[in-house]
Amino acid sequence: MEALKQELKEKIINVLNLEDIAVEDVNDNDALFGDGLGLDSIDALELIVMLDKDYGIKLADPKEGKAIFQSIETMAKYISENRTK
Amino acid sequence: MGAATQQWYLKKQAMADKHFITDYCTIEKGRIKRNGQEVFAASDTSFADFAKQAYKHAETEYSKFFKMDNLSKLSFLAADLLLKGQPLDGSNNTALLFANISSSLDTDVKFNDSISDKDNYFPSPAVFVYTLPNICMGEISIRYKLYTENSFFIFEAFNPEFFANYAAILLDTSRADKVLCGWVEFFKDDYKAFMYLVSKESGTDNTIENIQLLYNS
Numbered sequence: 001m002e003a004l005k006q007e008l009k010e011k012i013i014n015v016l017n018l019e020d021i022a023v024e025d026v027n028d029n030d031a032l033f034g035d036g037l038g039l040d041s042i043d044a045l046e047l048i049v050m051l052d053k054d055y056g057i058k059l060a061d062p063k064e065g066k067a068i069f070q071s072i073e074t075m076a077k078y079i080s081e082n083r084t085k
Numbered sequence: 086m087g088a089a090t091q092q093w094y095l096k097k098q099a100m101a102d103k104h105f106i107t108d109y110c111t112i113e114k115g116r117i118k119r120n121g122q123e124v125f126a127a128s129d130t131s132f133a134d135f136a137k138q139a140y141k142h143a144e145t146e147y148s149k150f151f152k153m154d155n156l157s158k159l160s161f162l163a164a165d166l167l168l169k170g171q172p173l174d175g176s177n178n179t180a181l182l183f184a185n186i187s188s189s190l191d192t193d194v195k196f197n198d199s200i201s202d203k204d205n206y207f208p209s210p211a212v213f214v215y216t217l218p219n220i221c222m223g224e225i226s227i228r229y230k231l232y233t234e235n236s237f238f239i240f241e242a243f244n245p246e247f248f249a250n251y252a253a254i255l256l257d258t259s260r261a262d263k264v265l266c267g268w269v270e271f272f273k274d275d276y277k278a279f280m281y282l283v284s285k286e287s288g289t290d291n292t293i294e295n296i297q298l299l300y301n302s
Binding site for chain 2 (some may be wrong): 053
């Protein structure tokens with residue numbers, strides 16, 4: 001799980017072009033949206049594509065993303081339970 | 086043009102307020118010049134590296150810059166040079182008048198690449214949102230809180246006559262206090278931005294000849 005969390009931090013910074021944020025700056029329970037990393041709605045769509053492309057998870061309902069993308073912790077838990085690749 | 090029409094046109098020109106270019110900049114081939122003076126250079130590098138270095142050099146704190154496509158980054162860097170220091174309270178009545186040759190083709194091609202393989206079909210929403218040229222004006226408007234007129238046109242070549250006339254109409258009809266005119270061309274790492282501010286303040290006369298001269302400088 002720790003390796004997956006580290007991987008997610010690196011992927012999110014890379015995929016979402018968060019140039020001014022380092023992996024060390026992201027805590028497992030930090031909010032990804034709002035006051036945390038400050039991600040926006042387009043970032044949310046990009047994360048949905050990332051789940052599909054890298055972990056074989058298709059979100060049938062984008063509204064599910066709200067709970068899944070709360071933090072690195074919640075993302076890692078959901079991915080480890082649902083990944084197909 | 087008939088004699089009567091010509092007379093009317095000349096009379097109208099004489100009556101109209103004069104407009105002036107108060108500030109201008111160019112970005113091309115890894116160099117940034119403002120009012121003819123070089124303010125930044127980073128040669129022998131890709132646009133991505135150049136833009137990153139130029140952004141850091143400008144000391145503009147705006148992390149969304151890194152999410153923009155190339156056309157928006159180019160436009161933002163040029164506009165930031167000319168608009169920095171202006172009020173951010175929504176009172177800035179500066180219209181945006183932009184144009185280029187390639188529209189958003191640079192990003193359109195990238196997006197098309199991401200959907201061309203049916204076995205690896207993962208269209209990027211973050212790329213898709215930049216598949217219109219006028220998005221770059223939206224980025225500038227958001228950053229500088231401009232709730233003003235904006236239009237993006239596509240031409241076969243730089244068109245100083247259009248810029249001169251359209252800016253004059255915006256100013257003469259009180260649609261704007263200033264007009265930020267921008268030629269922002271980007272395709273496959275070949276780029277040029279030429280941007281200038283026009284207003285009724287003093288400066289260089291906003292004539293077709295002067296615009297062409299500054300574009301070539």
